Amino acid sequence: MSQVTGHTDPVFVPVRQVFESFFADGRDTGAGVAVAHRGRLVVDLVGGWRDDARKQPWTPETVVAVYSVSKPFAAVCLMILVDRDLVGLDDPVHRHWPEFPDDGTTVRHVLAHTAGRPAFPTPRPAEAWADWDTLVADLAGSTPMWTPGTVAAEHALSYGHLVGELVRRVDGRPIGRFLSEEVAAPWRLDLAFGSGRRSDVADLGFGTPDWPETSVGAPGSLRHRGLANPTGCRDLAVLNGPLWRETEVPAVNLHATAAAVARFYQGMLAGGTLDGRRILSEAAVAEMCRVQHDGLDHLLDRTVRWSLGFQIEDDGSFGMGGIGGSCGYALPSADLAIGFVTRHLADFDRLDELEAAVMAVVRGQD
Numbered sequence: 001m002s003q004v005t006g007h008t009d010p011v012f013v014p015v016r017q018v019f020e021s022f023f024a025d026g027r028d029t030g031a032g033v034a035v036a037h038r039g040r041l042v043v044d045l046v047g048g049w050r051d052d053a054r055k056q057p058w059t060p061e062t063v064v065a066v067y068s069v070s071k072p073f074a075a076v077c078l079m080i081l082v083d084r085d086l087v088g089l090d091d092p093v094h095r096h097w098p099e100f101p102d103d104g105t106t107v108r109h110v111l112a113h114t115a116g117r118p119a120f121p122t123p124r125p126a127e128a129w130a131d132w133d134t135l136v137a138d139l140a141g142s143t144p145m146w147t148p149g150t151v152a153a154e155h156a157l158s159y160g161h162l163v164g165e166l167v168r169r170v171d172g173r174p175i176g177r178f179l180s181e182e183v184a185a186p187w188r189l190d191l192a193f194g195s196g197r198r199s200d201v202a203d204l205g206f207g208t209p210d211w212p213e214t215s216v217g218a219p220g221s222l223r224h225r226g227l228a229n230p231t232g233c234r235d236l237a238v239l240n241g242p243l244w245r246e247t248e249v250p251a252v253n254l255h256a257t258a259a260a261v262a263r264f265y266q267g268m269l270a271g272g273t274l275d276g277r278r279i280l281s282e283a284a285v286a287e288m289c290r291v292q293h294d295g296l297d298h299l300l301d302r303t304v305r306w307s308l309g310f311q312i313e314d315d316g317s318f319g320m321g322g323i324g325g326s327c328g329y330a331l332p333s334a335d336l337a338i339g340f341v342t343r344h345l346a347d348f349d350r351l352d353e354l355e356a357a358v359m360a361v362v363r364g365q366d
Helices: 010-024 067-083 107-111 128-130 133-140 159-171 175-187 222-227 258-269 283-288 349-365
Strands: 005-008 029-039 040-048 189-191 255-257 293-297 302-306 320-323 329-332 336-342
Touching: 010 029, 010 040, 010 320, 010 349, 029 067, 029 302, 029 349, 040 255, 067 107, 067 159, 067 255, 067 329, 107 159, 128 320, 133 159, 159 175, 159 283, 175 258, 189 258, 189 336, 189 349, 222 283, 255 258, 258 329, 258 336, 283 349, 293 349
Parallel strands: none
Antiparallel strands: 005 040, 029 040, 029 336, 189 255, 293 302, 320 329, 329 336
16 A cells, blocks of 8 residues: 655644545545645645556656646746736737737636637547647637627636747747746746656546546537547546647646645745745736636536636635646635645545645634
């Protein structure tokens, strides 16, 4: 049996106990959790295995694909360019990306999931993920489903290509390189869009055999259209192979450790600075966290408060979860940042239990 390893401040031992229970009862097979409280990393744990055969233990250096946890990391790249006055939030996308229709879609709409393009318009096979130019041309050749800015629908797979192409047009660098040089390097975060050829990558696995079908929605639904094209996003042969790992899919294929996710949100809590390195101004962080849409999300079919890259919850927390259970978020009222990453694609019950344990400790310290 693989043991849970890593650091836990004594007062946060209940969090470790909850995390250990996931492997004892089989609800997880490989994962990491990290918690930053009041500017310190008080929990940094890993457990389980990187592979189905249970031969490769999960280590502190293991990264895993975290699905939509990726989206704020794409958004912050574009917000850095906004902060540098190289692009404006209310600029028409067409101004920076001339092939894109001059239809009223703004940079703000793209960041807030209100651009009206929640699905790639042209059916494509999995191999299309390796063809950035074709996918962004598909988006530029599409008509918005609604008047931009009027309706929210999570741009489940298209978000990263819309944001990423804007970054490329404004800055010149692909978004993956931009993330590496402008975010990951200065903040010392072990994460990237794709994982390249590194060997310490966890294979994804399904919590139940029907997860690929139950997670994507009914055929013909907006959710299905948004999550099923191009194909391959729920195919383990694709997800655990070179196509996915050596390609940038900024909406959904960030590969990260839990500590990297938690530290990112720690930096957001501190107004854009971490370990003395500033990547965003306090004003830009505040704008990034300001609610842009509060109402029905037509893809998720529930009420969502979208900011410029984050979901904002009732308690004031901001962050993003990924289909399958991974999540990253910050709770300003408690000066708290949490990252949870897992290879075991299932529901969010594990995160809920970890959060309950964390909050019980935090409230006990107040």
